[in-house]
Amino acid sequence: MKNKWWVVIVILAILLAASFILAGIASLFMPDSIKGEGNVAVIPIKGFISMDSSGSSFGIASASAKEVVEYIQDAASDPGIKAIIFEINSPGGSTVAPEEISKAIRKANKTTVAVITEVGASSAYWIASATDRIFASRMSLTGSIGTIISYLEFEGFMEDHNITYRRLVSGKYKDLGSPFKEMTSEEERIMQDKIIQLRDIFIEEVAKNRGMEIEDIPTEAEIYLGTEALELGLIDELGGIEEAKEYIEEKLGITAELAEYRRKSFFGILTEASNERNFFIGKGIGSAMLEAEQTQGIMIR
Amino acid sequence: MAKKGVEAAPSILKRILAFIADLLVINLVVLYPFRRLIENLIPSGPLSDSYNYLMAHPGIVSAIYSIMIMVAILAVLYFSLMEYHLGQTVGKIIFNLRVVPLKNKLGYWQCLLRTLFAIPFFPFYILWIADPAFALFNKDQQRLMEWVSKTKTVQSYELTGWKQ
Numbered sequence: 180m181k182n183k184w185w186v187v188i189v190i191l192a193i194l195l196a197a198s199f200i201l202a203g204i205a206s207l208f209m210p211d212s213i214k215g216e217g218n219v220a221v222i223p224i225k226g227f228i229s230m231d232s233s234g235s236s237f238g239i240a241s242a243s244a245k246e247v248v249e250y251i252q253d254a255a256s257d258p259g260i261k262a263i264i265f266e267i268n269s270p271g272g273s274t275v276a277p278e279e280i281s282k283a284i285r286k287a288n289k290t291t292v293a294v295i296t297e298v299g300a301s302s303a304y305w306i307a308s309a310t311d312r313i314f315a316s317r318m319s320l321t322g323s324i325g326t327i328i329s330y331l332e333f334e335g336f337m338e339d340h341n342i343t344y345r346r347l348v349s350g351k352y353k354d355l356g357s358p359f360k361e362m363t364s365e366e367e368r369i370m371q372d373k374i375i376q377l378r379d380i381f382i383e384e385v386a387k388n389r390g391m392e393i394e395d396i397p398t399e400a401e402i403y404l405g406t407e408a409l410e411l412g413l414i415d416e417l418g419g420i421e422e423a424k425e426y427i428e429e430k431l432g433i434t435a436e437l438a439e440y441r442r443k444s445f446f447g448i449l450t451e452a453s454n455e456r457n458f459f460i461g462k463g464i465g466s467a468m469l470e471a472e473q474t475q476g477i478m479i480r
Numbered sequence: 481m482a483k484k485g486v487e488a489a490p491s492i493l494k495r496i497l498a499f500i501a502d503l504l505v506i507n508l509v510v511l512y513p514f515r516r517l518i519e520n521l522i523p524s525g526p527l528s529d530s531y532n533y534l535m536a537h538p539g540i541v542s543a544i545y546s547i548m549i550m551v552a553i554l555a556v557l558y559f560s561l562m563e564y565h566l567g568q569t570v571g572k573i574i575f576n577l578r579v580v581p582l583k584n585k586l587g588y589w590q591c592l593l594r595t596l597f598a599i600p601f602f603p604f605y606i607l608w609i610a611d612p613a614f615a616l617f618n619k620d621q622q623r624l625m626e627w628v629s630k631t632k633t634v635q636s637y638e639l640t641g642w643k644q
Contacts, residue, residue: 183566187562190562191505191509194509194510202513252536256536258532
C-alpha cells in the first residue's frame with residue numbers, strides 16, 4: 180500500500196515538472212502583447228516614432244506606430260479595460276505614424292489620457308492632442324508643432340577629395356534632396372512647400388483634436404515648458420501618472436489599476452538585455468549611425 | 481477472521497465521483513502551471529465580451545488551443561501511466577476501483593487507448609458523449625474505449641468471515 184502511494188507521488192511529480200516545462204516553452208511562443216492586470220491600459224510611446232521599428236537600438240528607444248496601434252486595438256476590444264493612458268516621452272518622429280496612432284485613439288471609444296513625462300514634442304504632441312485630456316509636468320517640454328527636412332550635404336567634401344557625383348535621372352527632380360549635390364533654389368522651394376503643407380495639416384489636426392481655432396495654434400514650431408503649454412491651452416493640466424489616474428477615477432467612478440502594455444516575452448527580455456549591453460559597447464558608433472539614418476526623410480520633430 | 485476480495489462492476493455514481501476526483505488532481509497538477517498564461521490571454525468580464533475579444537484576436541485563439549493540446553497530452557499521460565503502473569488513478573484509489581484486462585496482462589497501449597477521450601481533436605471529442613453512453617448499454621458497464629481496448633473497470637469488495 181505504501182509502495183502504491185510512492186508510485187502516485189512519483190508520477191504526479193513527473194507530470195507537474197513536465198507541466199512547468201511545457202508552460203515555460205509555451206510562454207515563449209505566446210502573443211507578445213501580454214498585459215499586466217488592471218483596468219486602465221498604460222501604453223508607452225518613447226523615443227523616435229516611426230511606422231515599423233520599435234524597442235531600443237544601441238540604447239536609444241524608439242516607438243513603432245504599428246505596435247502602438249495594435250496595443251490600442253487590444254485595449255479597446257478588452258471589456259476589462261476602461262481607459263487608456265499614453266505615457267509619452269518622445270521628441271517626435273515620422274509624418275505618417277502620428278496620424279495612424281491618432282486615428283486608432285479616436286476609434287478606441289474609451290477614455291484616453293496622455294501623460295507627457297520629459298518630452299512630448301512635435302508628432303508626439305500630435306498623438307497627445309488626440310486624447311481626451313493631456314497632463315504634463317511643469318518642466319516637460321512640449322509643442323514644437325512643425326515639420327523638418329534636414330540632411331548633410333557632401334558636395335564640398337566630395338569636391339575637395341576629387342569625387343564626382345555622376346547624375347543619371349529620368350526627370351529633373353528625381354534626385355531632389357540628394358546629399359551629393361548642392362540643392363538648387365527651385366528644389367529648395369519645392370521642399371519648403373512640402374514642409375509648409377505638412378505643417379498646415381499638423382496644425383489643422385491639432386486644432387481639431389483640441390477644439391481650438393487654427394489661429395490659436397503656434398506656427399513657429401517653438402517648444403514650451405509645461406506651464407507655458409498650459410497657458411496656451413496646449414495641455415489641460417499639470418501632473419503625471421497619478422493625476423491622470425485620479426482624473427480617470429473621478430470621470431468613470433472606478434478604482435483605477437494600471438495594466439502596462441509592453442512586450443514581455445522571454446525573447447523580448449533577452450533582446451532588451453542584449454541591447455543595453457550593446458549600448459555600452461558601441462554607444463558612439465551606434466548613436467552616429469542612428470543620427471545619420473534619422474536625418475533622412477521628412478520628420479515631424 | 482478470514483478475508484476474501486471479489487470484483488464486480490462498480491456503480492455509475494462511483495465511477496463519476498472517481499472521474500471528478502481525477503479532474504481535480506489534473507486541475508491541481510497539470511493545469512496549475514498554465515493558469516497564469518491563460519489568465520493573461522483571456523480578458524476578465526462578461527462571457528459575451530470575452531467571446532467577442534477572442535473572435536477579434538485569432539492569434540490568441542490559436543495560443544489557447546495550443547495550451548489545450550498540451551494539457552490534454554499531460555492528462556492522457558496521467559490516466560495511462562497511473563493505470564498501467566497501478567491499475568488505478570487517484571480517483572479510482574479513493575473509490576476502490578481498478579482497471580483490469582479482459583485477457584492476459586494490462587499493456588500500456590491498452591491504457592493509452594482507454595484515455596483517448598481526453599484529446600480535444602476531431603474525432604476524439606465525439607467520445608465525450610459516445611464513450612460514457614456506450615456504458616449504459618453494455619452488460620459489463622464498459623465505456624466505448626474500454627470495450628475497444630479490451631479492459632474494464634471493476635470494484636473490489638472485501639468479504640469478511642468468508643471460509644474456504
